[in-house]
Amino acid sequence: MFDIRAIREDAAAFDAGIARRKLDPIAEQLIEIDKRRRDAQTVAQELQTRRNELSKIIGMKKGKGEDADAEMKEVSDSKDAQAAAEETAKAAGDELEAILCTIPNIPAEDVPEGEDEDDNIELRTWGEPKDLGFEAKEHFDLGEALGQMDFETAAKMSGARFVILSGALARMERALSGFMLDLHTTENGFTEVNPPALVRDHALYGTGQLPKFEADLFKMEEGLYLIPTAEVPLTNILAGELVDEDTLPRRYTAMTWCFRSEAGSAGKDTRGMIRQHQFTKVEMVAVTKPEDSDAEHERMIGCAEEVLKRLELPYRVVSLCLGDLGFSAKKTYDIEVWLAGQGRFREISSVSNCGDFQARRMKARYRPSEGKGTNHVHTLNGSGLAVGRTLVAIMENYQQEDGSIVVPEVLRPYMGGLEKIEA
RNA sequence: GGAGAGGUGGCCGAGUGGUUGAAGGCACCAGUCUUGAAAACUGGCAAGCGCGCGAGCGUUUCGAGGGUUCGAAUCCCUCUCUCUCCUCCA
Secondary structure (H helix, E strand, O other), X not given: OOOHHHHHHOHHHHHHHHHOOOOOOOHHHHHHHHHHHHHXXXXXXXXXXXXXXXXXXXXXXXXXXXXXXXXXXXXXXXXXHHHHHHHHHHXXXXXXXXHHOOOOOOOOOOOOXXXXXXXXXXXXXXXXXXXXXXXXXXXXXXXXXXXXXXXXXXXXXXXXXXXXXXHHHHHHHHHHHHHHHHHHHHOOOOEEOOOOOEEOHHHHHHHOOOOOOHHHOOEOOOOOEEOOOOHHHHHHHXXXXXXXXXXXXXXXXXXXXXEOOOHHHOOOOOOOOOOOOEEEEEEEEEEEOHHHHHHHHHHHHHHHHHHHHHHOOOEEEEEOOHHHOOOOOOEEEEEEEEEOOOOEEEEEEEEEEOOOHHHHHHOOEEEOOOOOOOEEOEEEEEEEEEHHHXXXXXXXXOEOOOOOEEOOHHHHHHHOOOOEEOO
């Protein structure tokens, strides 16, 4: 969401900003609607001022037992005009918001040009894909051979894009969640949160999933939505709040299930665990002062990378190009992990700085220690990491020729000392 | 699912039609006092929007939206959210 006053002050900059999102100029139209709103509001306010004066006079006169018919007539005569002005102002305001809330965030200056993920810029790589010395298998072949990953039985009860993990693989998913949460809470300064997985529409509006992306969500008959990411409940902790500056930054982490209908992704990654309707993710959310969000962004991507370093999984970090940038983000780094079975890097984390875009939508503000007034906070979110995909990465990179999976060192304490997963 | 009670400022909490933007308290800021701090005392302290170059002026806001009235936090209606009890349930 954007500040209409900022658009008024520099319409060209706004249009140039959304042009990078391939959107046509719209500032002029917005300013025209806003002008209508303000003009009507001014008229309504002037009429109200007069009405307030008259009311006081009427009150005084009646108190003294005097006649106030003239004043009362003037008030009733102005009513229609005032109501009309108020109606015009409200309609224009609604119209303005309806447009503004569908415009994506303006990209940061250093977001690279580009159409799609092929144009993302690689910033760095870490680790070297191991030469296994045999032909690597994909995770679903490994998992099914182990008898611990069952798509067919899951489909029987839930349909496509679900999986049943069992035995050591199920335990490894749990181990990964625990490992990640422990890292973020004990070393990275995040507070662990166990939030609701069902949220109201306004929470999704606040983070930007609604109103444009309802098709990607699962909606309950009762009106609640299943969260597509813990970003929604974690960021909404500050919704509607006005907090003191010295309580920032806030850093939250949570392990939750995420639910996505992925309506637009039919045909992609139909096999395996890469793209599921339900998956586990450890999420990080930070809320900062505006001047701190860029540094927080770098910090957060580092927190996510640390997970992969400790798991000794090769990865690379890319900066998303304009065409690949999400709705609410002004800048996003993705981490792509090496998948030996696929022989390529695949997204395992996405870390975004949303600036004040979400904060405006959810009215999350802070009161500066010095100076007057209030400011909107900045919000950031990032996966740390997608647990299911991390499991996939471990299986493919740690696989042995006999189909067994070596358990990464750091996970062994979480798995009762288990060193290798075998059929 | 059934019954009831409520939504007031950053927080708590008074307030049933006429200087109530709203008592009081907490928090916060400034000052007095103090070697310093605490305590005590004094004063200050809402947000949004509009108009104005500006000091500033105006307007709105007591969950949301309608209504009654010259005038509504206060009365009426609808909606929404929260809480309590019963029922049910992990």
